Amino acid sequence: MDEGRGNAVATDPVLRRQDGVVMDAALSPSELALFDVVGRRRDFDAGERLFSRGDNGRTMFVILDGRVELDFGGDLARKTLGPGEFFGELGLLVGDHVRSAGARVLAATELVELGDGELETLLDRDPRLVAQFLHRAITRIVRNEQVLTHRLRRHNHELQDALDRLRAATQALTRSEELVRRDDLTGLGNRRACQEHVERLVREQQLGGHALLLVDCDAFKRVNDVHGHQAGDRVLQNVANILTSVATASDTACRFGGDEFALLVRARDQADLQRIAGFIVGTAHSLAAMQSEPPAICTLSIGGCWVDPDSAWSDWYANADAALYRAKRSGGDTIAWHVAWES
Numbered sequence: 498m499d500e501g502r503g504n505a506v507a508t509d510p511v512l513r514r515q516d517g518v519v520m521d522a523a524l525s526p527s528e529l530a531l532f533d534v535v536g537r538r539r540d541f542d543a544g545e546r547l548f549s550r551g552d553n554g555r556t557m558f559v560i561l562d563g564r565v566e567l568d569f570g571g572d573l574a575r576k577t578l579g580p581g582e583f584f585g586e587l588g589l590l591v592g593d594h595v596r597s598a599g600a601r602v603l604a605a606t607e608l609v610e611l612g613d614g615e616l617e618t619l620l621d622r623d624p625r626l627v628a629q630f631l632h633r634a635i636t637r638i639v640r641n642e643q644v645l646t647h648r649l650r651r652h653n654h655e656l657q658d659a660l661d662r663l664r665a666a667t668q669a670l671t672r673s674e675e676l677v678r679r680d681d682l683t684g685l686g687n688r689r690a691c692q693e694h695v696e697r698l699v700r701e702q703q704l705g706g707h708a709l710l711l712v713d714c715d716a717f718k719r720v721n722d723v724h725g726h727q728a729g730d731r732v733l734q735n736v737a738n739i740l741t742s743v744a745t746a747s748d749t750a751c752r753f754g755g756d757e758f759a760l761l762v763r764a765r766d767q768a769d770l771q772r773i774a775g776f777i778v779g780t781a782h783s784l785a786a787m788q789s790e791p792p793a794i795c796t797l798s799i800g801g802c803w804v805d806p807d808s809a810w811s812d813w814y815a816n817a818d819a820a821l822y823r824a825k826r827s828g829g830d831t832i833a834w835h836v837a838w839e840s
């Protein structure tokens with residue numbers, strides 16, 4: 498046995514990589530000599546692949562001369578092994594197993610290869626030396642597993658943190674997007690929400706059969722002036738409640754600002770539309786007639802028009818607004834329709 502062969506005779510065969518993975522195990526000269534006698538020598542050219550990650554392996558290798566690179570995949574650093582170092586030891590210890598790293602020859606390399614069947618031969622020849630090797634190899638495998646498990650757990654935590662942050666950011670974004678479309682006081686959509694709803698209906702070619710009702714409080718300024726701003730707020734919220742109560746899932750009730758509201762509503766025909774508008778004005782009228790102090794509501798005026806899918810939003814808005822103006826001019830607490838239909 499040539500005890501001097503191999504220039505990497507280990508004084509401390511178990512060394513740690515910077516990231517903590519224990520890899521740098523070299524055989525002692527006596528171990529190297531024993532493995533060389535029992536195993537088979539094989540020559541490889543630079544660039545040759547010994548095995549890939551995920552391959553089934555049944556052999557281990559000891560480098561006599563040359564260099565081999567191990568690739569563990571992911572973001573784990575690659576490792577270059579040199580003379581005297583061994584790898585693939587699970588092939589010797591447990592036989593058939595899935596390789597956790599790929600191995601590629603970097604320079605012309607001479608290896609000794611040993612299969613799982615040769616463990617017994619090694620033990621027969623020098624049990625003490627093999628026990629020493631096994632102890633070291635198993636320690637290395639266990640330590641590497643621990644380091645890899647720790648890394649995985651840390652990655653898992655980091656991934657979890659990143660997902661939590663992403664989820665929080667998405668929720669915040671959704672909330673702020675909702676806020677941009679919602680009226681804080683009443684919880685209704687605002688003008689932007691109404692326009693987006695219209696755009697969606699246009700895209701889906703569902704706008705036909707809809708009408709725009711502009712709803713405005715009568716003498717609302719007086720509520721504020723006489724009873725205070727909070728009482729005014731409560732009136733606005735109650736107007737919103739009435740509108741919400743008539744709006745179906747395909748309708749949208751919005752507050753455009755101040756005491757002006759809008760209802761984009763689908764109706765079967767003019768009579769249906771009149772019934773909806775009549776319910777709104779009639780409910781506000783009945784509640785106002787109860788004359789609570791401070792008032793819970795004020796009477797309402799409505800200007801309405803059918804939506805023409807072939808004309809622009811600004812056209813229907815102008816039509817409904819002109820009708821609303823007429824309803825106000827006639828004393829409020831009433832409904833006026835664009836052109837043909839007056840209540």
Ligand SMILES: Nc1nc2c(ncn2[C@@H]2O[C@H](COP(=O)(O)OP(=O)(O)OP(=O)(O)O)[C@@H](O)[C@H]2O)c(=O)[nH]1
Pocket residue numbers: 682713714715716717718719721725726727728729730733754755756825
């Ligand atoms: N309480 C309260 N008042 C508001 C709010 N936004 C606007 N206003 C007030 O609403 C009032 C609207 O007054 P006007 O536009 O003259 O309406 P009006 O008194 O109903 O008059 P007509 O529409 O002609 O019947 C103003 O006094 C605004 O200050 C709000 O969010 N809360």
